[in-house]
Amino acid sequence: MSNSEQPLPPRTDTIPASLDRIVAAIRESKGTNLAGLLLLLLGLFSVFSVLLPGTFLQPGTMQSMMFQLPELGLLSLAMAIPLVSGGLNLAIIATANQAALMMAWILTTQMPPDAAGSEIWLWIGIAMVAGFLLCLTIGLVTGFIVAVIGVHPILVTLGTQTLITGISIWLTRGQTLSGFPDALIQVSNGTIAGIPISFGIFALVASAVHILLTRSVLGIQIHMTGSNLESTRFSGVDTRRVQIWVYVLSSLLCWLAAIVMMARFNSAGADIAQSYLLITILAAILGGIDPYGGFGRVTGLVVALLILQTISSGFNLLGFSQHLTLALWGFTLIAVMAAKRIIGVLVTRFRSRSSSGIS
Amino acid sequence: MRKLFASVLGHTETSLAVVIIVVVLVFSVSSPYFLTLSNTADLIEAYSVTTILAAGVFVVLVSGGIDISFAAVASVTQYIAAMVATKYGVPAVPAIALACALGALLGCVNALLTYYLNVVSIIVTIATSSIFYALLIYITGGSEIYNLPDWWTDRVVFLRFETASGDFARITLPMVIMVAVVVLTHFLMSRTHAGRQIYALGGNPDAASRVGIRILRLQLLVYGYLGFLAGLAGFVQAHRVHQVVPTAMFGTELSVLAVAILGGASLVGGLGSMSGVVLGVLLLAILQNGLNLLGVSPYFFDVVIGLAILISISVTALTERRMRGRRRIAGAAS
Numbered sequence: 001m002s003n004s005e006q007p008l009p010p011r012t013d014t015i016p017a018s019l020d021r022i023v024a025a026i027r028e029s030k031g032t033n034l035a036g037l038l039l040l041l042l043g044l045f046s047v048f049s050v051l052l053p054g055t056f057l058q059p060g061t062m063q064s065m066m067f068q069l070p071e072l073g074l075l076s077l078a079m080a081i082p083l084v085s086g087g088l089n090l091a092i093i094a095t096a097n098q099a100a101l102m103m104a105w106i107l108t109t110q111m112p113p114d115a116a117g118s119e120i121w122l123w124i125g126i127a128m129v130a131g132f133l134l135c136l137t138i139g140l141v142t143g144f145i146v147a148v149i150g151v152h153p154i155l156v157t158l159g160t161q162t163l164i165t166g167i168s169i170w171l172t173r174g175q176t177l178s179g180f181p182d183a184l185i186q187v188s189n190g191t192i193a194g195i196p197i198s199f200g201i202f203a204l205v206a207s208a209v210h211i212l213l214t215r216s217v218l219g220i221q222i223h224m225t226g227s228n229l230e231s232t233r234f235s236g237v238d239t240r241r242v243q244i245w246v247y248v249l250s251s252l253l254c255w256l257a258a259i260v261m262m263a264r265f266n267s268a269g270a271d272i273a274q275s276y277l278l279i280t281i282l283a284a285i286l287g288g289i290d291p292y293g294g295f296g297r298v299t300g301l302v303v304a305l306l307i308l309q310t311i312s313s314g315f316n317l318l319g320f321s322q323h324l325t326l327a328l329w330g331f332t333l334i335a336v337m338a339a340k341r342i343i344g345v346l347v348t349r350f351r352s353r354s355s356s357g358i359s
Numbered sequence: 360m361r362k363l364f365a366s367v368l369g370h371t372e373t374s375l376a377v378v379i380i381v382v383v384l385v386f387s388v389s390s391p392y393f394l395t396l397s398n399t400a401d402l403i404e405a406y407s408v409t410t411i412l413a414a415g416v417f418v419v420l421v422s423g424g425i426d427i428s429f430a431a432v433a434s435v436t437q438y439i440a441a442m443v444a445t446k447y448g449v450p451a452v453p454a455i456a457l458a459c460a461l462g463a464l465l466g467c468v469n470a471l472l473t474y475y476l477n478v479v480s481i482i483v484t485i486a487t488s489s490i491f492y493a494l495l496i497y498i499t500g501g502s503e504i505y506n507l508p509d510w511w512t513d514r515v516v517f518l519r520f521e522t523a524s525g526d527f528a529r530i531t532l533p534m535v536i537m538v539a540v541v542v543l544t545h546f547l548m549s550r551t552h553a554g555r556q557i558y559a560l561g562g563n564p565d566a567a568s569r570v571g572i573r574i575l576r577l578q579l580l581v582y583g584y585l586g587f588l589a590g591l592a593g594f595v596q597a598h599r600v601h602q603v604v605p606t607a608m609f610g611t612e613l614s615v616l617a618v619a620i621l622g623g624a625s626l627v628g629g630l631g632s633m634s635g636v637v638l639g640v641l642l643l644a645i646l647q648n649g650l651n652l653l654g655v656s657p658y659f660f661d662v663v664i665g666l667a668i669l670i671s672i673s674v675t676a677l678t679e680r681r682m683r684g685r686r687r688i689a690g691a692a693s
Contacts, residue, residue: 162664281485330485334490338476
């Protein structure tokens with residue numbers, strides 16, 4: 001077996017014919033509760049429209065929802081890919097913060113203060129490349145420990161999370177960095193035809209991840225690895241390569257989240273947005289991604305994110321505290337899991353009854 | 360000799376003990392203040408809350424679950440106990456009993472949801488943790504309680520030594536509670552019927568249920584026990600800092616989990632020992648204190664913990680694989 005520590009381009013060889021059915025099942029994704037989630041979203045929209053006539057269903061409200069969604073959305077995508085592969089990445093917030101700090105450090109201390117025009121964009125480019133390389137390194141190291149040394153991803157990312165946050169705090173002494181070039185802030189907080197640019201980035205990235213997971217060879221291999229690592233390995237897939245890719249992709253999504261976050265908060269620090277970590281898992285599970293791995297789609301995750309954002313915006317407009325929103329998010333997850341379980345039990349009972357009636 | 364060690368302590372425990380001895384030797388040579396009696400006592404007290412929580416998390420990990428709601432549970436129980444104590448003047452014993460009972464109750468909620476929803480416990484406890492914590496902050500408005508009664512904040516000293524250098528070393532209440540919790544948990548896990556069943560459940564849930572272990576009852580015990588300890592830890596934490604801040608314990612989930620794992624508890628369940636967890640805490644405490652005395656920046660400490668976790672899990676995984684390989688070769692030869 002090849003011991004690939006470097007990410008290789010996805011293999012383009014064809015999938016064996018016997019796998020056609022599995023691939024079709026992954027592409028159609030039987031068993032996700034997308035219809036139920038859409039119904040819940042529609043229900044929430046109706047409830048808030050009735051409770052908040054004239055304020056909820058307004059362009060302004062919709063636009064502010066679109067401004068708030070991308071950072072949690074990108075971080076949730078960074079969590080979703082490891083979850084589908086049967087793992088977990090507890091270091092996403094730490095990675096995003098460190099990338100943001102790296103970019104902020106270049107923009108605030110390395111860039112000459114009298115830089116103007118295209119020179120500013122050159123420095124922004126340098127900062128982004130540096131952030132990209134940092135996240136690539138973090139992803140490769142995480143993937144290496146998971147895939148080659150063979151440690152459970154929760155343990156590895158618990159360690160990397162502590163280490164990365166530790167390094168960030170050590171280097172910054174817990175300070176935050178702020179004061180980025182106006183050009184960056186203006187572009188990333190700007191809108192095109194009323195749609196925030198950051199939301200556009202999120203929509204593009206989500207589509208790309210969706211296509212990657214359902215249409216590419218690597219995506220199918222990620223699903224298979226999540227379903228059963230050993231049998232995937234025995235069927236000739238280099239699961240080490242797949243797992244390294246998973247953590248590289250996850251970390252690179254953190255890099256995108258870092259750019260959106262530092263532009264929106266206009267600051268970077270080691271402790272920013274720590275509370276998002278568990279919420280990304282909550283969103284992913286709510287969106288129908290199987291915590292045991294192997295199943296889940298980006299569409300479900302996006303609908304789940306819309307549900308969470310709708311609850312948050314609606315409650316905000318109703319004048320409830322942000323904390324009540326968090327409690328309701330928790331209740332929503334438990335309610336959706338309970339509904340799934342009850343429907344599952346009812347379906348098995350109905351099937352066994354109807355089959356016994358026939359015989 | 361190595362075999363003797365291994366049979367007494369097990370694998371992770373042996374390597375932890377060796378590492379601790381090396382670290383202690385290095386620090387003792389480089390700093391004269393290290394390993395003095397008063398220093399050691401302070402060290403133990405500083406880690407009492409973490410150890411109490413890690414003991415509960417260890418039990419859940421052995422049963423094959425992961426519970427991260429304990430910080431929220433500790434905050435809730437701590438706040439409610441402080442409220443009844445300050446507003447209604449409830450005395451010490453009922454207030455502490457209330458905190459522990461409430462913690463156990465919230466733990467049982469986790470157990471019931473995990474069992475009936477048939478979902479991994481980390482997901483359930485992420486949801487319940489958000490609910491408990493958010494409701495606490497919402498209802499209390501995040502306000503702190505400073506005027507704790509004297510019985511809560513007064514330092515209880517059981518024993519006091521004067522050391523040769525004139526410093527005092529004290530055996531205080533947090534240490535006594537911590538030792539009691541460690542002994543109780545060790546007894547529960549290795550000397551009782553229920554403890555063996557918890558290992559069986561974590562090792563193989565299907566097999567455990569086939570041999571007649573009642574899983575729901577066992578899960579109620581496991582998660583209830585962690586909730587109970589969270590209530591106790593909440594009390595000790597407020598005792599040490601003399602105030603109740605709703606946000607004080609939040610965010611400690613992952614570091615306590617890391618401590619339990621460093622001590623050899625496995626995420627897959629069925630493995631680990633209380634002595635391993637204690638050694639894990641001890642290693643972190645010694646590292647932190649030693650680095651402090653050597654004048655290393657406290658900001659650097661998380662870097663050391665992170666490296667310690669990564670090295671320890673990697674070494675464990677590699678030795679396990681080597682042993683598995685050796686067994687396979689032995690099997691092929693015979």
